Amino acid sequence: MRRVVVASTLDGEKSIRNHRTHIAGLAAYAMRHGHPLDPVKVLTTDLIDEYIRIGMPGAGDHVRAERRRRLLALARTVNPGPTTPANLAPIAHRAVKPPYTPRERAVYFRVAGVQPTAILARDLSAVVGLGAGAGLDSLDIRYLRVGHIEDQGEPGLTVHVPGPRPRVVPVRACAAALVRAAVAGRGAEELVLGQQVDRRNIAARIADRAALYNVPRIEQSRLRATWLADLMTDPVPIGLLLRAAGLQSARTLVDLQPYLAPWLEFKGLGAGASLRGGAR
Structure with missing residues (x-):
């Protein structure tokens, strides 16, 4: 967590304290599923979206959207590159695929x-x-x-x-x-x-x-x-x-x-x- 905070643009005790909860949640999810705790591996769009979609089952849409927004913003700063696109798309409802007959x-x-x-x-x-x-x-x-x-x-x-x-x-x-x-x-x-x-x-x-x-x-x-x-x-x-x-x-x-x-x-x-x- 320290590596992420140091590499980020977070400023102020309150901002850092708020982001610690988001980072800790993602890190815990990554550990449970065998991902190394390396910012390059964890702060990616794919893993963040997987965590938001599956790892927060009891959270409301607003909480999930806010956590995703903050984590993706961190990823853009700490781990820029192809795994973290610059444009943050909103969480959309996934259209269901039709069943086979x-x-x-x-x-x-x-x-x-x-x-x-x-x-x-x-x-x-x-x-x-x-x-x-x-x-x-x-x-x-x-x-x-x-x-x-x-x-x-x-x-x-x-x-x-x-x-x-x-x-x-x-x-x-x-x-x-x-x-x-x-x-x-x-x-x-x-x-x-x-x-x-x-x-x-x-x-x-x-x-x-x-x-x-x-x-x-x-x-x-x-x-x-x-x-x-x-x-x-x-x-x-x-x-x-x-x-x-x-x-x-x-x-x-x-x-x-x-x-x-x-x-x-x-x-x-x-x-x-x-x-x-x-x-x-």
């Missing part, structure tokens, strides 16, 4: 297991199975090891998601075979995808290498949205859904609502019987 999901389930090599089939099975079957995104998968996936036999599989949004997620039955294929015969300490925890966009790189046979490109965010759409059209309490998804609010679910028609049709859910309920 049930028909598209079925195609991806089939394609995952018929890749040119066994390794690619294994990796793509993990990407598709964990995305559409357990709602894991690329950040969740980055930290996931084989031992985090618990196979309980007949009851199914459970993923103990590590990383910034730890949670426990049962794998949807339709994706269980893919997830089992992805971890079969592997050591508990192996990363499910890749070799290094600090690698980025590993799921996207696997999707880029996949032989998809004229099928549209696989996107991890859309696989996660597909899992959400599947749950939203099943009788799952919203509290359980939010907890399994690692969501702090239902905003994402609201944004997915316009895309649910194919899933409602797939499950034979019409407004009449579903909304009328039983006599009680």
Whole structure:
């Protein structure tokens, strides 16, 4: 922290004291996720945005925006360069990616297991199975090891998601075979995808290498949205859904609502019987 303050343009006891809280929060997040406490590695736009997005789950929008503004201003002074752009863009609501339809999901389930090599089939099975079957995104998968996936036999599989949004997620039955294929015969300490925890966009790189046979490109965010759409059209309490998804609010679910028609049709859910309920 001293190195950051000395290298910054902070002036005055009150300003330094206020910034210590922001710096300490970012440093604690960096330590928890294996980043070296070096200003060059920590004071970057990517890590600051990741911390604000994931590492402050209980903070309001104003608090998060203010902390991001101050940390990025520090980064511009202490660590200028390509990792800290001069123009600070405001925090924007991330538009949700539409889910795949049930028909598209079925195609991806089939394609995952018929890749040119066994390794690619294994990796793509993990990407598709964990995305559409357990709602894991690329950040969740980055930290996931084989031992985090618990196979309980007949009851199914459970993923103990590590990383910034730890949670426990049962794998949807339709994706269980893919997830089992992805971890079969592997050591508990192996990363499910890749070799290094600090690698980025590993799921996207696997999707880029996949032989998809004229099928549209696989996107991890859309696989996660597909899992959400599947749950939203099943009788799952919203509290359980939010907890399994690692969501702090239902905003994402609201944004997915316009895309649910194919899933409602797939499950034979019409407004009449579903909304009328039983006599009680």
